[in-house]
Amino acid sequence: MKYLIKNTNNIYHARIRISTQLKSYFCQREINKSLRTKNIRQAKELLKLIANEYKRLSVVTSLGIHTEEHLQSLVDDFLNRYSLSKNRTIYSQRTSRVLTHGTCLNEFEKYYRQLDIGDDKRNITLSYLKKIYLPIVGTNTLIDVIDFNKINAIKDTLSKLPRRLSAHYKTLSLNKLVKMDVEEDDRISDTTLKAYIGYTKRFYNYCLSQHYIKLNPCNSINVIGVRNAISERDPFTKEEVRELLRLIDTYSSSLHAIYYTLAHTGLRSSELWKATLRHDIDDDIWFLDLTNRKIKLKTNSSYRIVPLHKTLVDLGVPYVLPQALIEHKQERTQKVFNNSIKQQVTSSPKKVMYSLRHTFATELKYSKVDQLIISELMGHSHSGMTMGRYASRYPIHILKEAIDKLDFS
Numbered sequence: 218m219k220y221l222i223k224n225t226n227n228i229y230h231a232r233i234r235i236s237t238q239l240k241s242y243f244c245q246r247e248i249n250k251s252l253r254t255k256n257i258r259q260a261k262e263l264l265k266l267i268a269n270e271y272k273r274l275s276v277v278t279s280l281g282i283h284t285e286e287h288l289q290s291l292v293d294d295f296l297n298r299y300s301l302s303k304n305r306t307i308y309s310q311r312t313s314r315v316l317t318h319g320t321c322l323n324e325f326e327k328y329y330r331q332l333d334i335g336d337d338k339r340n341i342t343l344s345y346l347k348k349i350y351l352p353i354v355g356t357n358t359l360i361d362v363i364d365f366n367k368i369n370a371i372k373d374t375l376s377k378l379p380r381r382l383s384a385h386y387k388t389l390s391l392n393k394l395v396k397m398d399v400e401e402d403d404r405i406s407d408t409t410l411k412a413y414i415g416y417t418k419r420f421y422n423y424c425l426s427q428h429y430i431k432l433n434p435c436n437s438i439n440v441i442g443v444r445n446a447i448s449e450r451d452p453f454t455k456e457e458v459r460e461l462l463r464l465i466d467t468y469s470s471s472l473h474a475i476y477y478t479l480a481h482t483g484l485r486s487s488e489l490w491k492a493t494l495r496h497d498i499d500d501d502i503w504f505l506d507l508t509n510r511k512i513k514l515k516t517n518s519s520y521r522i523v524p525l526h527k528t529l530v531d532l533g534v535p536y537v538l539p540q541a542l543i544e545h546k547q548e549r550t551q552k553v554f555n556n557s558i559k560q561q562v563t564s565s566p567k568k569v570m571y572s573l574r575h576t577f578a579t580e581l582k583y584s585k586v587d588q589l590i591i592s593e594l595m596g597h598s599h600s601g602m603t604m605g606r607y608a609s610r611y612p613i614h615i616l617k618e619a620i621d622k623l624d625f626s
Contacts, residue, residue, distance in 0.1 A: 266362060
């Protein structure tokens with residue numbers, strides 16, 4: 218029998234009645250341990266932990282295959298593990314606080330925000346730990362109960378989550394996503410999964426440094442697979458883009474402006490809806506401005522300017538695009554392209570609207586545009602340049618000359 222009781226200070230105690238076959242090893246009739254918490258949920262977690270360990274002892278004893286010496290050593294290990302006067306692995310020896318994942322993550326966040334690292338790295342790590350990992354592992358789960366088997370099971374759960382910006386799953390809660398059977402093509406890449414495990418390992422390294430755990434459970438976890446961000450999508454061929462543009466010409470002028478802009482600027486679709494269309498009067502260049510630090514973009518390098526291709530200007534896109542982005546939602550635009558337009562050109566699951574971005578970079582490379590300029594137009598970081606201080610590394614007319622080399626005719 219197991220149950221919780223409160224003392225006069227409202228501190229919970231765990232009480233477990235010892236079976237007859239184990240009394241001689243425990244030399245007592247029951248286990249009575251202060252859990253040093255007034256929180257009922259934490260108390261239940263601790264009671265469950267101790268009770269499960271005791272149950273394993275009972276099962277081992279009932280098998281009748283172990284010597285009395287061995288059984289006594291198992292009981293002694295149990296008492297050492299959970300006795301407050303000995304190795305208190307479920308408490309901080311400095312503060313006697315119950316160490317749950319929620320408690321330790323709060324500490325880790327304070328520590329991590331003091332490190333001299335980039336904002337992107339810090340924010341991505343903390344966002345993942347708080348919004349994805351913590352709900353999966355459990356806020357009140359004790360920090361030292363996570364072993365290799367549990368972390369491997371969590372890795373399996375993470376691997377089945379959909380990509381962050383997948384339109385079909387974007388509005389669903391994490392709890393629903395975990396229970397769903399997400400299609401293989403919609404799942405996160407191995408690259409993303411590897412990053413998730415890396416963030417998790419970083420958290421447990423902190424716990425290890427504070428002596429909250431004895432081993433980092435992520436040390437033996439590997440992510441080996443063939444799916445990655447590159448292999449998930451293929452660029453369209455130039456012939457396929459020409460056919461896509463021909464089909465797009467049959468749609469409304471507003472959708473026409475959106476799809477043509479994505480094909481001729483290489484922007485992520487999420488960036489297009491956040492960009493501000495501007496006109497440089499001196500150089501007579503229309504461009505999409507993504508330098509406003511109040512908008513949230515993927516990385517620091519994503520804050521940039523991208524000139525409009527001459528084809529877009531000739532088609533009058535600057536005068537249609539602002540209203541088009543108001544009329545059409547990003548998710549709906551993506552769905553129309555992938556389910557209706559693209560299907561008439563190719564059935565490849567690796568070719569979707571996002572592939573226009575890959576095609577943009579590939580065709581500029583074939584046109585012998587400098588890789589550094591391509592990186593800037595794409596919003597990719599590269600060594601030797603600091604995007605955090607400057608919105609653009611190259612004059613706008615240089616970017617314009619480069620982007621106009623793109624030719625789908």
